[in-house]
Amino acid sequence: MYTRAVLSTVILLACSSVVMGQGTTFDPRDLSGSWLKSGGDRGFTNVRGEVPPFTPEGQKRFDANKPSRGRILGTPDAAAHPEEHVGRRRAVPPALSNDLIAECNPLGMPRLLFEPEPFEIIQTKDKVMQFFQWAWTFREMWTDARTVNTTDLPSRWYGYSVGKWEGDTLVVDSVGFDERSWVDFYGYPHSDQMHLQERYRRVSRDRLELTLTITDPLTYTRPFQSDTKVFTLLTKERLTLLGWTGLQENLCAPIDEVDFNTRIRNPAVLPAAK
């Protein structure tokens, strides 16, 4: 009798989606909470990551983007690292860049995911939402088994996202993107034909892992694969700043950013007006 009870319990736990991680119970299918990216930079891949060859159209778009992140264009430092993709060795000062962020335009997807600021995941029966501290922006990932047909839909900065569970991995497929956004801070381009797939997996109570794949035949000759992004669950203490618990309103307001560019960032590198 006792043996049977123990066996039943073991089987029940094994079949349950509730598992034990680092001494704490968690449900791998519940991603709720506030998460902060651990390590890495703001790139789609890390510094050793492979960037697939561009199509001619992709090359044209890549050349048109002038990022201000990475090794500085034309410097000995940039020349000394040929092992890094050229996208990480072509930075220009923000005043000479055409990064849309300079005037607080939306970062779009997947770039917003790479900010070193937390996002909160709010999960309901029909959708998973991400609320980002940076940009103070919501994003919806529908899990109600809908499909997306973009024929008549306008493109969007954050696209149209549907998700489904494959085991304990939330797989989110997104299409319908505004092609003006960049893949990341290094100015890798995408077209409005980009298909973004995100795979989220909560591997322990405090650790969420994400890998991403971009399939965009107009821009890249083969799928573009990210490294594994790692996010850490934030405690209430870590979410408390200046006596306020919760995400901070890190909203990039043009009225402030344009003033900043005019008074500081542009004068820092551009000759004074006569």
Add this chain to the structure above:
Amino acid sequence: MKRTVCASLVMIVAAVLLTTPLAAHHGTAISYEMQKEIVLKGTVTQFKWSNPHVTLHFDVKDADGKVVAWSAEATSPYFWAQRGYNKNAVKPGDEITITMHPGKAGNSAGLLMKVMIGDKVVLLDNDR
């Protein structure tokens, strides 16, 4: 009348050689001479606790006694708040000594490293 500026433009243009060019990886630093530091004395005219950049504006009297308006870029309010600073760290009228990386164009703009009022450090960004 607004009390002017305390002291003269100064001081040190210290060529602080860094072993690694921080500017290489930082979107902000690329606009500044990260291997140089300047120290100025001035009077705060505005401290903007805004996103995504906190900014500090202050008047400095140059060698000829002329008042020059300077501005310093600082990183985000989130960064400062995590280190215990808040919007009241400095206020208009404060007499400050500020250490900055100068802008590459030689204009009156820099990247904030440290601000002192008297002997007290009131803002310190030691991540650069």
